[in-house]
Amino acid sequence: MFCKNCGAEMHELAAICVKCGCPREAGANFCQYCGKETPPGTVFCSGCGIPLYQPKKSRRSKIAAGLLAIFLGSFGVHNFYLGFTGKAVAQLLITVLTCGAGSVITGIWSLIEGILILTGSSDKDSDGNILSD
Numbered sequence: 001m002f003c004k005n006c007g008a009e010m011h012e013l014a015a016i017c018v019k020c021g022c023p024r025e026a027g028a029n030f031c032q033y034c035g036k037e038t039p040p041g042t043v044f045c046s047g048c049g050i051p052l053y054q055p056k057k058s059r060r061s062k063i064a065a066g067l068l069a070i071f072l073g074s075f076g077v078h079n080f081y082l083g084f085t086g087k088a089v090a091q092l093l094i095t096v097l098t099c100g101a102g103s104v105i106t107g108i109w110s111l112i113e114g115i116l117i118l119t120g121s122s123d124k125d126s127d128g129n130i131l132s133d
């Protein structure tokens, strides 16, 4: 394996890197499996293809988001819930500024979003974390 901080080769059982003194698993500059450089924002190692970034579980619920989308979606409530504030405000304004007439549009829009959320096609919140079940 390789030091994720400096890219030096490390013994499998070493707790710290002998070259830079960085603890094992610390750092994010190099792939620990193949030693290739991993620029910030890299999701998969370009050398060996392993995922470098594990999506975290969101504390937001998929069911809650889906139901909010279907029942209150015209007001953008589900998007406020998921953190997509821009989209939420857009849906809210379309509905409110048209005195509800626009809810035909936002209702269908959010119904589709609700279905995508509940079926798992759309499974991330605004932080990129996976929605919990």
Ligand SMILES: [Zn+2]
Residues within 6 Å of the ligand: 003, 004, 005, 006, 007, 008, 017, 018, 019, 020, 021, 022
């Ligand atoms: Zn090192």
Ligand SMILES: [Zn+2]
Residues within 6 Å of the ligand: 031, 032, 033, 034, 035, 036, 045, 046, 047, 048, 049, 050
């Ligand atoms: Zn790699």
